Amino acid sequence: METREGMIPTALGTAVTATGYALKQRKGSNKMVANTIFGFGLAHVVLGTIDLVKNRR
Numbered sequence: 001m002e003t004r005e006g007m008i009p010t011a012l013g014t015a016v017t018a019t020g021y022a023l024k025q026r027k028g029s030n031k032m033v034a035n036t037i038f039g040f041g042l043a044h045v046v047l048g049t050i051d052l053v054k055n056r057r
Contacts, residue, residue: 006051013044 020038023029 004052005055006048008048009044010048010052013041013046013048015041017041017045 017038018041020034020036020041023034023037024031026034
């Protein structure tokens with residue numbers, strides 16, 4: 001099975017974004033760390049989506 005370029009960063013970014021969001025919801029967590037993880041995940045989603053759109057063929 002062949003994976004399209006950009007699918008792995010998009011999936012990884014989705015998982016990291018969900019983790020960051022979950023950390024943001026916890027009361028005892030460090031908000032700066034949670035926001036950093038959330039932003040890192042969103043960046044992966046955006047960059048992976050750009051790869052998916054760019055290489056549609």
